Amino acid sequence: MNIDPNRWYPIASSSDLPLRHVFHGQLWGRELAVWRADDGFVNVWENRYLHRGVRLSIGLNEGRELRCIYHGWRYANRTAGCTYIPAHPADAPARTICNNTYSSVEAHGLVWSALDPLDPFEAPLGLADAQSFALRPVPVNAAPAVVVAHARDYLFSPDGIDAQDAQVSLISDDGTCIEMTASRGDLAATLLLFVQPVDAGRSILRGVLTQNPDAPMAVLRHHSQAMSALRDRIETIAQQQAAPAPLEVTFAPVDEELAKMPARAGSGPKAELRVRVARKREVALDVAEFQLEALTGQLPTFQPGAHIDVHLPNGLTRQYSLINAPGETDRYTIAVKRDAHSRGGSNCLHDDVHEGDVLATSAARNNFPLRRDALKTILIAGGIGITPMLAMAQTLRVQHLPFELHCFAQSQDHLGFEHILTGFGTAMTPHLGLRPDDTRARLQQILRRRGEAEHAYICGPGPMLEAARAIAAQQGWPDTSVHFEYFKNANTIDDTSSFEIALARSAITLQVPAGRTILEVLHENGIDAPSSCEQGACGTCLATVIEGEPDHQDVYLSQSERERGDRILTCVSRAKSGRLVLDI
Amino acid sequence: MTQACTDPVVLDQWHPLAWVGETVAGIVHETLLLDHRISYGVDACGALYVWHQTSALPDKAPFEPSSIATNLPVRHEHGYLWTCLGTPPERLFDVPEFEEVDRQNVYAGSFGVNVSTGRTVENFLDMGHFPFVHTGILGDEPHTEVKEYDVELSMERDEILATRCRFYQPQASLASVGGAEVEYIYRVPHINCALLYKSSPGYEAEGRMDVIYIFLQPMSREWTCAHTGMCVIDLDNSYQGIRYFQQVIFGQDKPILENQFPKQLPLDTRAETPIRADKSAIAYRRWLSGKGLRYGVTPAVA
Numbered sequence: 001m002n003i004d005p006n007r008w009y010p011i012a013s014s015s016d017l018p019l020r021h022v023f024h025g026q027l028w029g030r031e032l033a034v035w036r037a038d039d040g041f042v043n044v045w046e047n048r049y050l051h052r053g054v055r056l057s058i059g060l061n062e063g064r065e066l067r068c069i070y071h072g073w074r075y076a077n078r079t080a081g082c083t084y085i086p087a088h089p090a091d092a093p094a095r096t097i098c099n100n101t102y103s104s105v106e107a108h109g110l111v112w113s114a115l116d117p118l119d120p121f122e123a124p125l126g127l128a129d130a131q132s133f134a135l136r137p138v139p140v141n142a143a144p145a146v147v148v149a150h151a152r153d154y155l156f157s158p159d160g161i162d163a164q165d166a167q168v169s170l171i172s173d174d175g176t177c178i179e180m181t182a183s184r185g186d187l188a189a190t191l192l193l194f195v196q197p198v199d200a201g202r203s204i205l206r207g208v209l210t211q212n213p214d215a216p217m218a219v220l221r222h223h224s225q226a227m228s229a230l231r232d233r234i235e236t237i238a239q240q241q242a243a244p245a246p247l248e249v250t251f252a253p254v255d256e257e258l259a260k261m262p263a264r265a266g267s268g269p270k271a272e273l274r275v276r277v278a279r280k281r282e283v284a285l286d287v288a289e290f291q292l293e294a295l296t297g298q299l300p301t302f303q304p305g306a307h308i309d310v311h312l313p314n315g316l317t318r319q320y321s322l323i324n325a326p327g328e329t330d331r332y333t334i335a336v337k338r339d340a341h342s343r344g345g346s347n348c349l350h351d352d353v354h355e356g357d358v359l360a361t362s363a364a365r366n367n368f369p370l371r372r373d374a375l376k377t378i379l380i381a382g383g384i385g386i387t388p389m390l391a392m393a394q395t396l397r398v399q400h401l402p403f404e405l406h407c408f409a410q411s412q413d414h415l416g417f418e419h420i421l422t423g424f425g426t427a428m429t430p431h432l433g434l435r436p437d438d439t440r441a442r443l444q445q446i447l448r449r450r451g452e453a454e455h456a457y458i459c460g461p462g463p464m465l466e467a468a469r470a471i472a473a474q475q476g477w478p479d480t481s482v483h484f485e486y487f488k489n490a491n492t493i494d495d496t497s498s499f500e501i502a503l504a505r506s507a508i509t510l511q512v513p514a515g516r517t518i519l520e521v522l523h524e525n526g527i528d529a530p531s532s533c534e535q536g537a538c539g540t541c542l543a544t545v546i547e548g549e550p551d552h553q554d555v556y557l558s559q560s561e562r563e564r565g566d567r568i569l570t571c572v573s574r575a576k577s578g579r580l581v582l583d584i
Numbered sequence: 585m586t587q588a589c590t591d592p593v594v595l596d597q598w599h600p601l602a603w604v605g606e607t608v609a610g611i612v613h614e615t616l617l618l619d620h621r622i623s624y625g626v627d628a629c630g631a632l633y634v635w636h637q638t639s640a641l642p643d644k645a646p647f648e649p650s651s652i653a654t655n656l657p658v659r660h661e662h663g664y665l666w667t668c669l670g671t672p673p674e675r676l677f678d679v680p681e682f683e684e685v686d687r688q689n690v691y692a693g694s695f696g697v698n699v700s701t702g703r704t705v706e707n708f709l710d711m712g713h714f715p716f717v718h719t720g721i722l723g724d725e726p727h728t729e730v731k732e733y734d735v736e737l738s739m740e741r742d743e744i745l746a747t748r749c750r751f752y753q754p755q756a757s758l759a760s761v762g763g764a765e766v767e768y769i770y771r772v773p774h775i776n777c778a779l780l781y782k783s784s785p786g787y788e789a790e791g792r793m794d795v796i797y798i799f800l801q802p803m804s805r806e807w808t809c810a811h812t813g814m815c816v817i818d819l820d821n822s823y824q825g826i827r828y829f830q831q832v833i834f835g836q837d838k839p840i841l842e843n844q845f846p847k848q849l850p851l852d853t854r855a856e857t858p859i860r861a862d863k864s865a866i867a868y869r870r871w872l873s874g875k876g877l878r879y880g881v882t883p884a885v886a
Contacts, residue, residue, distance in 0.1 A: 086729075
């Protein structure tokens, strides 16, 4: 029996996947880690973390993510993408680190997979989910071909009572699935018997009855005994034959990009994905939530704090934070506030985008990563600034890490998001209808410094953010423990300077004239440089400064990062010196 | 079937076989080195012998040095018996701390591990796993960060040195009280031997450090005997207590090591995904690649 990578085989019983378990399976010599997430999805992954090769089957199934037992890396349900690397808590995993996955379908009480399927899974004829009845699997120490050749001699009875006077007839045999019926008098039962090729010299017999039996226990017992007898016969035969050569399993190399330190992404805002608006609903006053699903395939992995670029039907591009909880990988969920001063972004989404519409978006990108090594995390949200905080708070709650979520809003109706916020219990405090002075007083209380290793995350309107940052600094918070995200850059950009940029890695020198940005000059000269908001708020176009003095005009870098002078947002910031050397 | 080792890079090395202090004298001991069955023994005067196994001198039988047909090279250093199956190098790496009189040189035991020596060295150099594998002892969540550290390859001494390694530890050693950030230095002076130096509780001011080591015996490509021990200034804790502490740590590492695939160390840069915390492991893999090692590793595709 030759390896057929295109063919679907049963590789586990549904009952092998109890809550939060990771099952160790095998197909054609390849080890599989099979685990069911709390949302029901069955993941079939190569049984090896790509970081240091440790088996995934000894990892922890946390319901939404699988956690590596060795280094605590987290991998998302469905996508198998890495969402957190504890050794570098301040960084979002810079690359799309992803475990190798196999296709999986759960049907008829079995989990099915194929190494490299050509076609989608199709249930064998005669099986209907409501009626099919999976038997206990029986492992056989014999080559798959030997098992198939003898499995057709299997004898069984239709009702679990002695098989001797039953008529058993073979209906079909396609090399891996044998269909047979047993009858006695009026009684009849149809059995599909599958041979799972484990490796060169081992197989598993997996039977499914097409009808629910009247006496399930008796039937299960009958088949267990009959299949054990079949196994003994086959193993006796197999022992007289030469042992088959073991299957050589090769490990696919990781992507070249993953083998190196992070590379820079390509130019400009990205629109690589096509998504369908699966659901649109109001979740707070003037706030619409959009659930976006992939048209084909799988949406790329995200982490809390991540945002996407949404390309709108009217030609504008806008950034929105994902509010998804960990493991909610079948969709991207964003929430959009109708802005009275909208330049066309929020109005377009509110008025012109409906359920069923298709939008272009970027993959999730994270410039606002959440550390999980804090002894306490303080989340402060103002207005629609709640969106990244919802993702962060849900992550912290799932991981049982201590946090406080403070939500500033005009009223309960403006706050909204009841379906998520109620889950946080006393960790969430609403601060409603406060005037600026009261807001400041409340922030002073919230940002009382209680101890070391605390981190604060703030997202909200500009004035509130400025106030919160100033208060934190006054009350002794180190700059490195206060993380923030602005909606937009309200600074007036002064683009009157002109200067030279030298690109150290590309070994070229370019002139940036007044009225043009560094980023524009890079793009005009065919140099790949990623960007997203292009107004100095999101951090996507961050570059390293090797030499020269930057003229910071963004709202992304913290004060100490600005003072260090070794980073620059190329979309708005410029040079005070005549020349900047950039690590590009 | 495993083929005998023909790789000169590993054949021409000294390999540790046993802690001499606990080797029963006068009888034959058997072991495996690079897929070769070999025997060793200590005679009544304390002289050491190593030879290819022969049916004339079975395991645990009394032996006379005169009955050994051909002796393999031997060396008694750092408390261990070392031998070589190829051309023995002139010197073995130095560990000056072993000579200091106010230290205890504690042998913590020899453990069989079903994995290559390379994987075992890499695990020894790794700090990222402390909170997850040695929970409550060498690390504790949420203190998971591996801070930037320096790695250099000393050309002159032909060894890897990782310095400025810092990690939060709840109980860095038996003598520590409470958690603290501990500073480590790692040394890899031999393809199968690694040592770490960590601040010794009570002696930080003097800058003296405890030494913990693993000397690995490559029994086969995917089978290692790890000889472990430490050389400490801790005079309060008993030999037995220190030994137990190290055994607990190694007992936590062993099941992880034995679940790594492939079991041989992949040297191809595209085999696995590194992060900044793996700097020392990357340097180690590159160093082995540069030596042209083939035994117990999957060589990089040229």
